[in-house]
Amino acid sequence: MAEQNCTHDCSSCGENCPSRKQDPASFLEKPHQLSSIKKVIAVASGKGGVGKSLVTSMLAVEMARRGYKTAVLDADITGPSIPKVFGIHQRAYSDEIGIYPAVSEKGTQVISSNMLLETEDTPVIWRGPVLAGVVKQFWTDVIWKDVDFMFVDLPPGTGDVPLTVFQSIPVDGVMVVTTPQDLVSMIVSKALNMAGAMHIPTLGLIENMSYVECPDCGKKIHIFGEGRTQHVADQFGIPLLAQLPIDPAVPALCDAGRVEYVQMPYLQRACDVAEKLIKEEA
Numbered sequence: 672m673a674e675q676n677c678t679h680d681c682s683s684c685g686e687n688c689p690s691r692k693q694d695p696a697s698f699l700e701k702p703h704q705l706s707s708i709k710k711v712i713a714v715a716s717g718k719g720g721v722g723k724s725l726v727t728s729m730l731a732v733e734m735a736r737r738g739y740k741t742a743v744l745d746a747d748i749t750g751p752s753i754p755k756v757f758g759i760h761q762r763a764y765s766d767e768i769g770i771y772p773a774v775s776e777k778g779t780q781v782i783s784s785n786m787l788l789e790t791e792d793t794p795v796i797w798r799g800p801v802l803a804g805v806v807k808q809f810w811t812d813v814i815w816k817d818v819d820f821m822f823v824d825l826p827p828g829t830g831d832v833p834l835t836v837f838q839s840i841p842v843d844g845v846m847v848v849t850t851p852q853d854l855v856s857m858i859v860s861k862a863l864n865m866a867g868a869m870h871i872p873t874l875g876l877i878e879n880m881s882y883v884e885c886p887d888c889g890k891k892i893h894i895f896g897e898g899r900t901q902h903v904a905d906q907f908g909i910p911l912l913a914q915l916p917i918d919p920a921v922p923a924l925c926d927a928g929r930v931e932y933v934q935m936p937y938l939q940r941a942c943d944v945a946e947k948l949i950k951e952e953a
């Protein structure tokens with residue numbers, strides 16, 4: 672937003688401009704003293720099943736392909752899917768110094784509630800404050816080694832856990848995943864309000880399951896309609912960073928724990944935006 676148009680109401684704006692106000696009563700927690708994390712990007716959605724975990728994982732994968740050291744903090748405590756798609760099945764290791772994340776085949780560091788449980792299919796039946804406490808510990812007690820980009824997979828909606836993440840972790844920006852059939856306007860407005868209330872910029876929208884591509888002629892078929900997410904992005908003044916097709920190869924590779932072999936060139940603009948956060952600082 673141009674400075675002359677600034678309303679000074681950060682809760683309704685996604686810009687990370689110099690006049691964005693800092694909260695004096697910060698609840699930010701310090702990471703483990705042996706951790707080094709340069710940038711944190713949270714990935715949010717309005718409801719489950721829209722592909723938020725896939726997008727979170729793929730952002731880490733793509734940034735790793737660009738040569739960055741990446742990490743995923745799986746804050747979706749009751750529906751953790753990150754370790755599985757990265758082919759991680761071992762439990763987290765800890766000692767008197769801290770908790771150690773698992774490292775994927777290609778080097779992404781991962782922590783998830785699944786890695787704390789007896790078995791992968793043990794359900795998490797913890798109440799809100801416990802869930803929030805676990806997420807905080809993933810930040811304070813885990814030793815994250817030389818991370819350039821940490822991506823946080825938030826649970827859907829605006830409950831205890833996303834709030835805890837935004838309050839206690841210094842999130843540099845939020846990306847919101849939607850699908851064309853979502854109530855995009857309402858979801859985006861809620862996400863913007865929540866992030867804005869915490870003075871965290873919304874970096875943009877990612878529309879998943881936008882279309883299918885005909886394998887014979889390459890024509891894009893917009894099964895759920897077209898143009899709504901772009902319209903909402905324009906309305907809120909935030910960029911539409913990507914439109915991802917429905918790709919049958921994706922669930923097959925994810926189920927086999929091989930998300931690092933998924934090809935998703937459509938995420939390049941989202942990665943550019945993430946990369947800019949580091950470059951701006953250099």
Ligand SMILES: Nc1ncnc2c1ncn2[C@@H]1O[C@H](COP(=O)(O)OP(=O)(O)OP(=O)(O)O)[C@@H](O)[C@H]1O
Binds near residue numbers: 716719720917
């Ligand atoms: N673009 C896509 N093409 C094909 N399959 C997809 C695509 N995006 C996601 N999926 C599949 O849809 C399912 C749900 O995706 P995912 O777990 O990422 O959603 P989510 O929003 O994180 O859900 P939840 O909030 O319940 O964890 C997965 O099986 C995933 O592999």
